[in-house]
Amino acid sequence: MTEEKKTINPFLKTAGIILCVLAVLLTSFHLWFRNHAEEVIEDLVSARSNGKVNLKLKNFKFNYFSRKMELHNALFYTTDSIDAPVAYRFGVQKLKVEVKSLWQLVFNGKLLIDSLSLLRPDVEVIKLRENKVNEHDISVSQEMGKIYNSIRDALDFLNAGSLLIEDGSFAVINKAEPAKHPVKITHIH
Secondary structure, eight states: OHHHHHHHHHHHHHHHHHHHHHHHHHHHHHHHHHHHHHHHHHHHHHHHTTTSEEEEOSEEEEETTTTEEEEEEEEEEESOTTTOSEEEEEEEEEEEEEESOHHHHHHHOOOOEEEEEEEEEEEEEEEOSOOSSOOSOOOHHHHHHHHHHHHHHHHHHHTOOEEEEESEEEEEEESSSTTSOOEEEEEEO
């Protein structure tokens, strides 16, 4: 019996050490991912848009087992507004994303999305100055069409399966002519 105990004890010690090392590695990865995921996603949006769109996040949650991410108070905004007559701001109170692969995001910087759900998205189209090429005023229908096409292009690029919008709003603000009242459409589903 003592020889069996001598054989089992080194095995248990080795197994215990391996489990402890794995636990430390998984905990380290989790902490690194939580601390850097917001930066990775913000950088990914900037890189994919060639610096034309930036993203700022307030809070990020991820469930490893269901592959679901939640981005809280996400704000997308255009950065090329110095010369552009129109700027865009797209804020979302809660953006739920189900990703196809966590590993693609972490190791390759690819965000492959299965489905998107937007809670209270708020889109603002802001006319900054008169357009020298086209003297016409901005149109709500044209701007909604541009936003729709941009969303479709993004969904096609990400191969996203579905998009759900809950209680959205869309506004056109004319800062070039402050006397004009903003046009706002609410309760978009």
